[in-house]
Amino acid sequence: MFRRKIGVKDENGKAIRIGDKIKMHYFFENHDPVTLGAFEDENIIIGIVGVDFWGTYTETSDGEKYYWLHYLEEPEEELEIMEG
Secondary structure: OOOOEEEEEOOOOOEEEOOOEEEEEEEEEEEOOOOOOEEEEEEEEEEEEEEEOOEEEEEOOOOOEEEHHHHOOOHHHHEEEEEO
16 A cells, blocks of 8 residues: 655654654653743654644554644654654
8 A cells, every 4th residue: 555755754764654653752841840940851752644634743542643843843853763
């Protein structure tokens, strides 16, 4: 079955396609409840690549969608294909 490329490569230079299982590493602003200060934190999401009306996303096994536009700054440094 043909799976369409989406025009983005992973951190190893492999073309990402719809339906690939990927590891998505992203950064976000978090807050320390003790000092009330903000700091940069990070997280990893594992899921399947998809595309819909709102954009490209990683969908986790529980059905939650993480749209790349909101989570990634440098996709070619923050995505890794696990299974293609």
